Amino acid sequence: MTEGPDPAVAVITIVSGRHAHLRRQLDAFAHSTLAPLVHVVVAMDDPHIGGLVDDCAPHGHPVSLVHVRGGGDTLPLAEARNTGAAEAISRGAGLLVFLDVDCIPDSALLARYLRAATDAGPRLLFCGPVTYLPEGQPTFDARELRRFAAPHPARPAPRDDSVEFSSAMTLFWSLSFAVVAPDWEDIGGFHTGYEGYGGEDTDFALCAQSKGCRIAWVGGAHAYHQHHPVSDPPVEHLRDILRNARVFYRRWGFRPMEGWLNGFADLGLIAYDAADDAWKATGRVSP
Numbered sequence: 001m002t003e004g005p006d007p008a009v010a011v012i013t014i015v016s017g018r019h020a021h022l023r024r025q026l027d028a029f030a031h032s033t034l035a036p037l038v039h040v041v042v043a044m045d046d047p048h049i050g051g052l053v054d055d056c057a058p059h060g061h062p063v064s065l066v067h068v069r070g071g072g073d074t075l076p077l078a079e080a081r082n083t084g085a086a087e088a089i090s091r092g093a094g095l096l097v098f099l100d101v102d103c104i105p106d107s108a109l110l111a112r113y114l115r116a117a118t119d120a121g122p123r124l125l126f127c128g129p130v131t132y133l134p135e136g137q138p139t140f141d142a143r144e145l146r147r148f149a150a151p152h153p154a155r156p157a158p159r160d161d162s163v164e165f166s167s168a169m170t171l172f173w174s175l176s177f178a179v180v181a182p183d184w185e186d187i188g189g190f191h192t193g194y195e196g197y198g199g200e201d202t203d204f205a206l207c208a209q210s211k212g213c214r215i216a217w218v219g220g221a222h223a224y225h226q227h228h229p230v231s232d233p234p235v236e237h238l239r240d241i242l243r244n245a246r247v248f249y250r251r252w253g254f255r256p257m258e259g260w261l262n263g264f265a266d267l268g269l270i271a272y273d274a275a276d277d278a279w280k281a282t283g284r285v286s287p
Contacts, residue, residue, distance in 0.1 A: 006118050007094025007180060008037040009110055012084035015101040016044040016075055021226050022101050023056050028142035030058035034110040038091050039063045042084040044077075045070045064091065074196030074240055081174070082189040089181050096184055099223065100175040103130070106222035107142055113178040116163050116218045123213045124165075125205065126178040128221025129157035135227045145224045158219035166215045170256075172205035176223040179208075186211050191251070196240030199248045202256045233263030238281065242270065246278055255279075 011029075015022050022041070029039065041063055043049040050065055057063045068083050070076045085096050095117050099105060109128060116126050129151035139145070151157035155171055158164040179187075187208050194200040205215075234241070241260055248256045255261065261279055264270040270279045 006114060008092050009034065009095045009097060009114055010088035010091065010093030011036045011039040011097045011099055011110070012042065012081065012088055013039065013099050013101050014042040014044060014077065014080040014084060015049060016046045018101045018228075019048070019052055021228075022049070022052060024104055024140045024226065025099070025101060026053070026056040026058060026061070026063075028104045028107075028140075029061050031107045031142045032061075032105065032110055033107050034114060035060055036097070036110060037062075037093055038088060040084040040087045041065050042080040042087075043067045044075050044080050064088075071195070076192075077196065078190035078192045078194050078200050082192070085181075085184055085189060089185075094181050095178055096181060097178045098174055098176070100225075102226050102228065103176055103223040104140060104142055104145060104226060106146060106220070106224070109176075109221045109223060112161070112218055112221040115161075116216055116221070117178060117180055120163055120165075120216055122180055122183055123211070124179075124183070124216040125172060125208055125213055126216045126218050126221070127155070127172065128176050128218045128223055129155065130173075130176055130223045130225055132225045133227050137227060140226070146222065148224070149222055151222075156217040158217055160220035162219040164217040164219070166217060167209070169205040169209045169215065170202055172201060172208075172215055174201045174204065175225065176221070178218075183208075183211070183213065187213070191247075193247045193251075194244045196244070197234070197237040198241040198260070199244035199256050203248055203251065206252060233260040233267070235264070235267070235269065238264060238269060242279055242281060249278075 068080050131149050156164050268284050273280050
């Protein structure tokens with residue numbers, strides 16, 4: 001048990017497009033059992049977010065909107081998360097809750113993350129169960145979504161109000177997690193050498209592990225991931241994944257995202273270059 005007052009909670013959401021998703025997320029926070037100190041929305045190359053936030057932010061849910069610019073056709077995901085965290089900490093936040101724009105928070109999500117952080121102490125990344133909602137979901141009302149909860153089977157989902165500790169850091173995902181501000185600053189945030197999609201989550205988790213952190217899976221801190229079309233493997237992110245896999249390999253000595261890389265290879269989109277010890281695009285068009 002940590003001593004002293006509970007830390008102030010901030011939510012950090014990075015976004016580019018996905019306006020309907022952000023609208024539903026903001027609507028859901030009207031029903032949160034815990035009001036955050038601030039909700040930092042980081043717009044990546046999206047000048048239209050401001051009007052949406054002004055229209056949709058619920059009463060009593062203070063939103064701080066900040067903008068970051070990308071360096072081309074990739075989104076600066078790592079930089080955006082770091083920028084959001086810096087803004088939250090500057091406003092006095094002691095617990096940072098990162099929630100992807102696709103995710104609708106359960107009404108108890110913030111309260112359960114705060115309770116876990118207060119009870120369990122430092123050197124932890126707190127992750128809650130995530131349900132992937134199907135296409136044609138009948139409701140997005142945060143008060144109704146609990147009955148559709150079906151946490152992703154590849155991650156632990158403890159019973160409500162319980163916490164399961166783990167050193168399996170490669171299971172970490174950034175779509176819904178919390179970390180106390182001192183640990184965030186000690187870890188150093190997300191490595192900005194990653195551009196666009198892929199690899200930065202696992203890198204962050206391994207950096208956290210190097211600082212003595214484990215994962216705490218927080219029962220009942222549900223998030224509900226709104227459906228959107230995806231491909232498997234994600235061929236639309238092939239260039240980002242290849243580039244980020246090389247960055248990761250240089251930093252950690254093994255390759256992440258092996259399932260995706262093997263999937264690209266099976267489609268003939270990449271081939272292993274033994275001379276350079278790297279996967280490279282073949283130039284073939286995706287089928």
